[in-house]
Amino acid sequence: MKAFEIGPVSVTFEDRIAVVTLRRGDRLNALSVEAIESLREVAFRLREDFETTAVVLTGDPVFSAGADLSDPGHKARRAAPLLQKRELLRLAPTTCAAWEALDQLTIVAIEGFCLGGALALAVSCDFRIAGRGSHVRLPEIPLGWNLNWNATPRILNLVGPSRAKQLIIFGERVYAEEAHRWGVIDEVAEDGEALACAMRWARKAAALPPLGVRMSKRTITEQVTTLNRLTCHMDNDQYILASMTEDHQEAIAAFFEKRPPNFKGA
Structure with a gap:
């Protein structure tokens, strides 16, 4: 398969390795609808590629600030x-599912930050390599939403219930070293x-028998994700419900006004 581009996503190939790069041309690399659709289409195309054993997913210059709410x-x-x-x-859950469904080993290279939907995408892959100064964060709960993109069971599989609750509910930054101790980062x-480190992992995989x-x-x-769909099938409906609450509107207003929010459970 030759190198190709779909929207802001480029794919190159080298010795049984595919390198997928999200590049929107800014310092946020946020996930617009076009970017998410492009990432899903890339996964669909790679599913039919029998020449690669490993896929490296990265962003330039940073991994991603998550969903682009201004899009x-x-x-x-x-x-x-x-x-x-x-x-x-x-759209977003099916994109994550498409990446999880790849039979090639998938390795995510993270620089800068990996927020919200970007982390949901990253935990749909097999391994995550992060630069020392980078951090992960799930800001959805503090913003009055629930965690969507079917990410909750994947995170639970990686870190266990206590760490999952800390990461999802508190919505605080977790820097690379601590994320490594928790099991989010490999x-x-x-x-x-x-990226260079992720390529080393990819080359180890590429040297093995592909089958x-x-x-x-x-x-x-399949063994570790058997119950995932059962436990997250209401993600979208919960997101819609949460987005209709007064608390969500208060969270957004407080964010832009740079003040503490006053939540009422309404």
């Missing part, structure tokens, strides 16, 4: 009628070296 596509989804909104909100690299790698990965993934 017109996201705004249109939030303003859509309820029935239509439920369907439109399937290796900490020096800043600027996450054995794919079959073993699929067996492990």
Whole structure:
């Protein structure tokens, strides 16, 4: 398969390794609707690629600040009628599912930050390498939403219930070293070296028999994720409910006004 681009996502190939790079041309690399659609289409195309054993997913210059809430596509989804909104909100979860479904080993290289939906995407992959100064964060609960994108069971699988509650509910920054101790990150690299480190992991995989790698990965993934859909099938509906609350509106207002929010459970 030759190198190709879909929207802001480019894919190159080297010795049984595919390198997927999100590059929106700014310092946030946020996930617009176009970016999410492009990442999903890339995963679909890689699913049919039998020449690669490993896929490295990265961002340039940082991994991603998560969903781009200023994107017109996201705004249109939030303003859509309820029935239509439920369907439109399937885009991100199906993108994460497409990445999880790849039989190649998937390795995420994180520089800078990996927030919200970007972390949901990262935990859909097999391994995560992070630069020492980078951090992960899930800001959804403090902003009055619930964690969406079917990410909760994947995070629970990685870190256990106590750490999952800390990461999801408190919404605080967790820097690379601590995220490594928790099990979110698999290796900490020096800043600027996450991609090089991820490539070393990819080359180890690429040197192995491809069939054995794919079959073993699929067996492990299926066993650990068997109940995931059962436990997160209401994600979208919970997100819609939370976005209609007064607390959500208060959270957004407080964020822009740079003040502590006053939540009332309404």
